[in-house]
Amino acid sequence: xxxxxxxxxxxxxxxxxxxxxxxxxxxxxxxxxxxxxxxxxxxxxxxxxxxxxxxxxxxxxxxxxxxxxxxxxxxxxxxxxxxxxxxxxxxxxxxxxxxxxxxxxxxxxxxxxxxxxxxxxxxxxxxxxxxxxxxxxxxxxxxxxxxxxxxxxxxxxxxxxxxxxxxxxxxxxxxxxxxxxxxxxxxxxxxxxxxxxxxxxxxxxxxxxxxxxxxxxxxxxxxxxxxxxxxxxxxxxxxxxxxxxxxxxxxxxxxxxxxxxxxxxxxxxxxxxxxxxxxxxxxxxxxxxxxxxxxxxxxxxxxxxxxxxxxxxxxxxxxxxxxxxxxxxxxxxxxxxxxxxxxxxxxxxxxxxxxxxxxxxxxxxxxxxxxxxxxxxxxxxxxxxxxxxxxxxxxxxxxxxxxxxxxxxxxxxxxxxxxxxxxxxxxxxxxxxxxxxxxxxxxxxxxxxxxxxxxxxxxx
Ligand code: SAJ
Numbered sequence: 024x025x026x027x028x029x030x031x032x033x034x035x036x037x038x039x040x041x042x043x044x045x046x047x048x049x050x051x052x053x054x055x056x057x058x059x060x061x062x063x064x065x066x067x068x069x070x071x072x073x074x075x076x077x078x079x080x081x082x083x084x085x086x087x088x089x090x091x092x093x094x095x096x097x098x099x100x101x102x103x104x105x106x107x108x109x110x111x112x113x114x115x116x117x118x119x120x121x122x123x124x125x126x127x128x129x130x131x132x133x134x135x136x137x138x139x140x141x142x143x144x145x146x147x148x149x150x151x152x153x154x155x156x157x158x159x160x161x162x163x164x165x166x167x168x169x170x171x172x173x174x175x176x177x178x179x180x181x182x183x184x185x186x187x188x189x190x191x192x193x194x195x196x197x198x199x200x201x202x203x204x205x206x207x208x209x210x211x212x213x214x215x216x217x218x219x220x221x222x223x224x225x226x227x228x229x230x231x232x233x234x235x236x237x238x239x240x241x242x243x244x245x246x247x248x249x250x251x252x253x254x255x256x257x258x259x260x261x262x263x264x265x266x267x268x269x270x271x272x273x274x275x276x277x278x279x280x281x282x283x284x285x286x287x288x289x290x291x292x293x294x295x296x297x298x299x300x301x302x303x304x305x306x307x308x309x310x311x312x313x314x315x316x317x318x319x320x321x322x323x324x325x326x327x328x329x330x331x332x333x334x335x336x337x338x339x340x341x342x343x344x345x346x347x348x349x350x351x352x353x354x355x356x357x358x359x360x361x362x363x364x365x366x367x368x369x370x371x372x373x374x375x376x377x378x379x380x381x382x383x384x385x386x387x388x389x390x391x392x393x394x395x396x397x398x399x400x401x402x403x404x405x406x407x408x409x410x411x412x413x414x415x416x417x418x419x420x421x422x423x424x425x426x427x428x429x430x431x432x433x434x435x436x437x438x439x440x441x442x443x444x445x446x447x448x449x450x451x452x453x454x455x456x457x458x459x460x461x462x463x464x465x466x467x468x469x470x471x472x473x474x475x476x477x478x479x480x481x482x483x
Pocket of ligand 1 (some may be wrong): 211314353
C-alpha cells in the first residue's frame with residue numbers, strides 16, 4: 024500500500040518508519056524544510072527513542088521511506104500534526120455557549136487570542152484547541168485524493184472534530200463520507216518507549232462509516248501486534264482524551280496529597296507507597312507539575328466541549344499548574360533563610376530520560392525564581408543547549424533543584440557534587456534522590472511532600 028504520512032514529529036516519523044519497515048511504500052511529509060533536508064541526508068532528527076534511529080536509517084536507505092515537503096497521491100493518508108491549545112475570549116452569548124459552539128467558532132476561524140499552556144479555565148476564557156495545522160494538513164492532501172482513499176487522523180482532537188471539521192473540508196473538495204474512508208486512529212504511545220508501544224499497545228480506530236473503520240483497522244493491523252478495537256470516530260476521539268485526563272486527575276491527587284502531607288507533618292512518598300499496596304489503589308507520583316504536549320493539553324479538549332460538566336478535570340488542571348508556584352515558594356523560602364542565591368535546576372525536559380522540553384515545569388520555575396531575584400542555571404544531559412558538563416554548571420552553586428528525574432540525577436554521587444558546589448542544599452521535587460546518602464555528605468535535603476522534617480516553615 025502507498026501511504027502518505029503528514030507530519031514527521033514524535034508520532035508521525037516513527038509511524039512512517041514502522042509502516043515502511045512493514046513493507047508499505049511510504050512518503051513522509053513535513054512543512055519544515057530543514058527536517059526534510061536532514062532526513063534526505065540520512066540524518067535522523069529524533070534521537071531519544073530507542074530503536075528509531077536504526078529503523079529510520081534502513082528504510083530511508085532502501086527507499087521504502089522517502090520524504091518531501093508536499094503530499095503525493097497515495098492509498099492512505101495518515102495525519103500526525105500538532106493540535107495545540109489557544110484561548111478563545113468568549114463574550115455575551117458565546118460565554119455560555121456549549122462546546123459545540125466553541126468548536127465550530129474555532130473551525131470557522133473566529134478571532135482568537137494567544138495563550139500559554141498555563142492559562143486557567145474561567146468563565147470568560149477557555150483554552151481551546153487550535154486546529155490550524157490539522158485543517159492545513161487536510162487541505163493539503165485533499166487535491167491528491169482518489170475515491171476509496173483512507174484518511175486516518177492521529178492528531179489528538181476534541182470529540183466531534185473528525186466529523187465536524189475534517190469531513191467538511193474534504194466535502195469542499197467534492198468528497199462525501201461514503202466515497203472516501205475517514206477515520207480517527209489516536210496514538211497512545213509514551214514518549215521514551217514509542218517504538219515498542221507503537222507495536223505492542225492495543226489500538227482504537229473509529230471511522231465515519233463501517234468501511235472507514237475497517238480500512239483503518241486493516242492499515243494499523245499491518246504494524247500493530249496489540250488488539251485493534253473498532254468504534255465510531257467521536258468515541259475514538261473521546262477514548263484518547265479520557266486516557267490522558269485520567270492520568271492528569273490521578274497526578275493532581277498525588278500533588279494535592281503532597282501538599283497536605285507537608286501541612287500535616289507526614290511523608291507523602293512513604294504514604295502513597297503503602298496505600299498502593301492495597302490491591303485496588305494506584306496513586307501516581309507527585310512532582311513539580313505536569314509537562315509534555317499531551318497530558319496538560321488533552322483535558323482541555325473535553326473541558327471546552329462541556330465546561331459546565333467538568334469541575335473535577337478543571338480542578339485537576341489547576342492543582343497541577345499550581346505546583347510551579349509551590350516549588351518556587353519552597354525554594355524562595357529556603358533561599359531567604361539560608362542566603363542561597365545561585366541555583367541550578369537539574370532537568371529541562373518534561374520527564375525522565377527524554378529530550379522533549381515542551382511545557383516542562385522547569386522553565387516556569389526558572390522564571391519564577393529569577394523574578395524573585397535568584398540566579399538560575401539549567402542543566403540537562405538530553406537537551407543540547409543545557410548539556411554542558413554537569414560539574415561546570417554546578418560549580419559554585421548555592422542550591423540544586425531537581426525538576427526532572429533523569430537517571431543521571433538519580434545516580435549522582437553527592438560526594439562528587441560536594442566538590443563543585445559552594446553550599447550543600449538540594450530540593451528534590453521528584454523524590455528521586457536517596458536523601459540519607461546526600462545528608463551523609465553534609466547536604467540539607469528538602470523533598471516535595473515530606474512534612475516529617477521540621478521544615479513546615481520552609482515548605483508551606
Ligand atoms: N508525571 C507526574 N507524576 C507521575 C507521572 C507523570 O508528575 O506519576 C508527569 C511527568 O513528569 C510529565 C507529565 O506528567 O511531566 C506527563 O508524563 P507522562 O509520562 O505521564 O505522559 P506523556 O505525556 O509522556 O505521555 C502520555 C501517555 N498517556 C498515558 O499514559 C495515559 C501516553 O501513553 C500518550 O500516548 C501520550 O501522553 C500522548 O501522546 O497523548
